[in-house]
Amino acid sequence: MYVVVYVDDIILTVNDAKLVHAIVHKLDIEFALKTLGSLKYFLGFEVHRTDSSIHMSKDKYVRDLLIKTSMSDSKLCSTPMALGNKLTFEDSELLDKPSLYRSTIGALQYLTLLRPNIAYSVNKLTQFLKAPTQLHWQACKRLLRYLKGTTDFGIQFTKIQRFHLECFTNNDWAGDIQDRRSTSGCCLFLGSNILQWSSKKKKVVSLSSTEAEYRALAQGAIEIT
Structure with a gap:
């Protein structure tokens, strides 16, 4: 084969x-x-x-992206997104260069193919492509500062003794303060090797945290199947 x-x-x-x-x-x-x-x-x-x-990484890709966005000399950041940062559609003035924001987010989406740890942040930032604001761009620059200090991060595949599938899910119930829809995360492993991951905003509103967790669990079951 x-x-x-x-x-x-x-x-x-x-x-x-x-x-x-x-x-x-x-x-x-x-x-x-x-x-x-x-x-x-x-x-x-x-x-x-x-x-x-x-080991698979995108070291050069990240460094080229930092040069493109004039972030090569920026200070490092230990996390991809600030804790408790609640971005909204009208949280500040509109960005004067929305095309820069959109092209940067597009590049970051491609980077998530090897970086599960930024999937949530990128998913959140993509929700504001239509009309990005100053705060959205600040959040994007924070993510770039985090990437600057983790350019060698990636995915590592190792030999495994047996084929054992394992899936982890989680849910941010009513995390969006505007429409109260949840964001769910899912990671699928074969042994110690991660095979698939996702961070998705739900299309419907969950009426309880239990319902939100069951929806995430159902999605994980689908991925395993």
Whole structure:
């Protein structure tokens, strides 16, 4: 069994080296190929291998984003979002450069593919793309300051002894002070390796904290299934 992912480059993942060479040879007959060897960098993803693990990060991607937003010389921050920070649609004056906010949030959304720890913050900030304010941009800059001190953070996959699925869920009941909808989080693990994660704002209002937790639990059950 093999998997092919194609954008501008191709990644082959297979447990048989001979099969890899056979696939590359057949493709090379039809297309001009350049074999780059073991995977090290792909679409902003940096891959570091050891005998027992694979570590994936976006160090260069984060540093380029800090340069783009003029945050390279900013002070570090220990958390991605201030505790108790309640952002709303009209919490301050409108931002004079909304396009900068939108492009930065778009870049941060791509970064969440390897950074589960910023999923909630990015999900929250995406809710104000239509009309970002000064406070929204301040919250975004705080997240960038946090990323500056954690550029090497990412996802690590290690060898596991048995295939054991485990899922964790949580819910911020009525967390949005404007519409009182909840935000739920979900993390799915295979052994010690995280496979999937999400932070989503619910489409309906939960009438109790129990109902909100059951909704999050149901979502976790769906992911496991």
